[in-house]
Amino acid sequence: MTGKMKIIPFLLLIVITIEAKDVEAQELPYKTYYFEDTDGLHTVESIEQVSFVKTDPSQLIFGVTKNTIWVKVKIDSTIKTPFVLTIDRALIDTLQIIAPEVNSYKIYRFGIRADRPEEALFNPMPSVLIDPNKLASRNIYIKANSTYSLLLPVALHYPKDFYTESQLYDFFAAILLGALFVMMLYNFFLWTSVRDNTYLIYCLGILFTIIIQTTIQGYSFLLLPAAFAPSYYFVSVGIAANVILSVWFCIRLLEIRNFKKWMLACCYGLMAMGAAIILSEVISLHHLAKVLVVLSTILGSISLLLFGGVLWVKKVVAAKFFTLAWVIYLVGILVYSLRTEGILDHNFFTSNFAHIGKFCEVLLLSLALGNKYNTIKIEKENLQLQLNNELEELVSERTLALNMALQEKDILIKEVHHRVKNNLQVISSILNIQSRSLVDQKAKAAVMEGQSRIKAMSFIHQKLYKGEDLAFIDMESYISDLASYLFKTYKPSNLIHLDLKLDPIKLDLDSAIPIGLILNELITNAFKYAFIEEAEGTLSIGFERQDEQCILSVEDSGIGLPLNFKEAKTMGMRLINTLSKQIDASLDIENRPGASFKLIFRPINCVM
Numbered sequence: 001m002t003g004k005m006k007i008i009p010f011l012l013l014i015v016i017t018i019e020a021k022d023v024e025a026q027e028l029p030y031k032t033y034y035f036e037d038t039d040g041l042h043t044v045e046s047i048e049q050v051s052f053v054k055t056d057p058s059q060l061i062f063g064v065t066k067n068t069i070w071v072k073v074k075i076d077s078t079i080k081t082p083f084v085l086t087i088d089r090a091l092i093d094t095l096q097i098i099a100p101e102v103n104s105y106k107i108y109r110f111g112i113r114a115d116r117p118e119e120a121l122f123n124p125m126p127s128v129l130i131d132p133n134k135l136a137s138r139n140i141y142i143k144a145n146s147t148y149s150l151l152l153p154v155a156l157h158y159p160k161d162f163y164t165e166s167q168l169y170d171f172f173a174a175i176l177l178g179a180l181f182v183m184m185l186y187n188f189f190l191w192t193s194v195r196d197n198t199y200l201i202y203c204l205g206i207l208f209t210i211i212i213q214t215t216i217q218g219y220s221f222l223l224l225p226a227a228f229a230p231s232y233y234f235v236s237v238g239i240a241a242n243v244i245l246s247v248w249f250c251i252r253l254l255e256i257r258n259f260k261k262w263m264l265a266c267c268y269g270l271m272a273m274g275a276a277i278i279l280s281e282v283i284s285l286h287h288l289a290k291v292l293v294v295l296s297t298i299l300g301s302i303s304l305l306l307f308g309g310v311l312w313v314k315k316v317v318a319a320k321f322f323t324l325a326w327v328i329y330l331v332g333i334l335v336y337s338l339r340t341e342g343i344l345d346h347n348f349f350t351s352n353f354a355h356i357g358k359f360c361e362v363l364l365l366s367l368a369l370g371n372k373y374n375t376i377k378i379e380k381e382n383l384q385l386q387l388n389n390e391l392e393e394l395v396s397e398r399t400l401a402l403n404m405a406l407q408e409k410d411i412l413i414k415e416v417h418h419r420v421k422n423n424l425q426v427i428s429s430i431l432n433i434q435s436r437s438l439v440d441q442k443a444k445a446a447v448m449e450g451q452s453r454i455k456a457m458s459f460i461h462q463k464l465y466k467g468e469d470l471a472f473i474d475m476e477s478y479i480s481d482l483a484s485y486l487f488k489t490y491k492p493s494n495l496i497h498l499d500l501k502l503d504p505i506k507l508d509l510d511s512a513i514p515i516g517l518i519l520n521e522l523i524t525n526a527f528k529y530a531f532i533e534e535a536e537g538t539l540s541i542g543f544e545r546q547d548e549q550c551i552l553s554v555e556d557s558g559i560g561l562p563l564n565f566k567e568a569k570t571m572g573m574r575l576i577n578t579l580s581k582q583i584d585a586s587l588d589i590e591n592r593p594g595a596s597f598k599l600i601f602r603p604i605n606c607v608m
Contacts, residue, residue, distance in 0.1 A: 028083055028156040029076035038067040040145070044098055044105050047141060047595070050055060061151040064290045071152055080131050084162040090218025092233060097128050098141040105127050110144075112232050125166060125218065129159065147286040148235065149294070173217050180210050184236040194377075198252040199326025205245040212238040234282050236289050243296045245339035250304050253318050254311050301326060317375070322602045346518040354399050427454055445487040449524060451573075452489060456482055456520035460512055472506035474544055482487040482516065483523055483541055490527040495536030503544045510602045514579040515552060521572045522554040522597050530595060560593035 033052030033229040042050065052072045062069055073085065085097060087110075095110040110126040130140065144152055157165065184206040191199035214220045215234040247267045251259065259267070269336070273296040278290035308323035431454070434448040459482055460473060483498055507515065531537050580587045585601030 031074040033072040036069040040068040093146040096143040240274040240277035473512040476502040499540040500541040530556040
């Protein structure tokens with residue numbers, strides 16, 4: 001809601017107030033007299049014998065009193081047609097309007113604690129239609145008793161004027177209560193957004209204000225049963241709750257860290273006074289409760305205004321809204337209190353100024369909460385931005401540190417593989433030197449086989465050392481290099497061809513070493529035994545992946561395997577079987593002629 005939209009309800013209330021003043025119904029001529037019945041023993045019959053004190057109708061204001069008040073309304077002889085007698089005050093315990101007729105009395109009963117609830121009439125403005133032609137005299141009596149401030153704003157109107165004015169009052173009340181309800185919803189939605197209980201406290205305060213305003217103006221008695229006892233306590237307990245909530249709200253809105261010790265002591269004292277009102281009602285000290293209502297309302301308003309002003313000087317942002325709101329509300333309360341004590345006249349303006357002031361206070365405090373919401377939102381966004389920047393810096397620092405650590409780790413691992421490769425190369429060189437001094441051909445062949453196995457493992461560490469990926473070995477390149485090395489080592493006929501069919505597959509170290517050693521044995525055996533009687537041939541090596549399995553195949557077009565090859569217990573076959581079990585592979589051997597070895601296994605880690 002924009003600032004202009006929020007001002008519209010306030011301007012509408014001012015316009016309605018001015019129009020209400022202009023169209024106020026014309027009052028008929030009458031005189032008023034009063035009598036204070038300190039014992040409360042007088043009856044309708046006996047009251048005609050007492051001496052009444054003449055007073056102006058605007059002076060029928062008695063404050064908080066335990067006395068029963070009798071008012072005599074003397075109707076002017078010029079009034080010949082029916083008229084409406086009204087008392088613009090719903091907050092009265094018991095109220096009787098007594099019209100003397102010939103040989104009887106017509107009694108109309110009102111009040112929130114009517115002596116005969118089953119006969120009581122409840123409406124926002126106690127009023128009765130009286131025909132002067134049926135009266136036994138020109139005197140009408142009013143009997144009233146209340147623990148709340150007792151005022152009896154009596155007026156006489158023609159019916160048409162009365163209904164016009166009552167409709168205007170109803171419209172004004174509907175606008176006021178509707179605006180308060182809208183403000184309550186507005187702050188409730190703010191609470192759902194920020195989850196700050198300050199907004200929820202204020203919503204409760206507005207809710208109690210609506211209950212109080214509805215009761216003061218008499219509308220709650222239209223909705224509740226005549227004998228509904230809790231309705232009697234709506235105003236006093238509502239004001240007590242509002243005092244407590246207002247102080248609590250003030251502390252939260254203006255922030256407790258900004259309060260001095262004496263300010264907090266006053267706040268706690270006001271909250272205790274609010275609790276005392278409720279306690280007094282509970283233990284039936286009703287008059288004391290009503291006195292405390294007046295005191296807590298005035299003291300609370302002045303105190304909170306003082307706190308807001310002090311904190312405004314201290315540059316607390318929310319304090320300026322708070323202070324302005326309480327200035328308007330305090331003026332409304334003072335006008336209302338002065339009217340109830342008879343210092344100000346009873347009219348439309350004084351009757352409703354407190355209500356208008358309360359709405360203005362709610363509006364301004366809603367603006368304060370809206371400002372707080374915007375402030376919190378901006379601070380949250382700034383904090384989020386700051387946290388994001390700090391997080392990005394931290395991530396950048398950690399990423400840089402991790403990259404440096406990974407680089408160092410890669411260097412160390414490559415250095416390890418390089419050293420392992422060099423050590424294996426040294427061992428291979430030693431074996432090569434050793435083989436030169438051997439005369440026995442079998443021993444020399446055994447040394448060469450051991451040397452080739454070492455070379456097969458050395459190739460793996462060389463690939464890891466030179467490659468960028470330290471976790472996986474490129475089997476296509478590795479198998480090609482190993483086959484070329486063995487081809488040069490055993491120097492078969494130039495008519496022997498290598499046929500490589502290799503898929504681009506990468507295996508981890510745990511799978512690559514057994515595969516390399518198995519492949520070394522199969523290629524070595526082919527070069528040594530397959531082509532002894534043949535001048536030419538082909539050695540086919542394949543490595544492919546099918547679904548989740550890898551297939552290593554070594555096939556030659558040589559003389560084939562001996563008939564008892566399955567019972568053979570040579571070193572090479574034992575090594576092949578052992579390594580196959582290590583990687584959980586199945587070995588398929590065929591004799592065609594020409595030997596065919598097919599190794600099928602499921603690698604743990606594999607990259608295509």
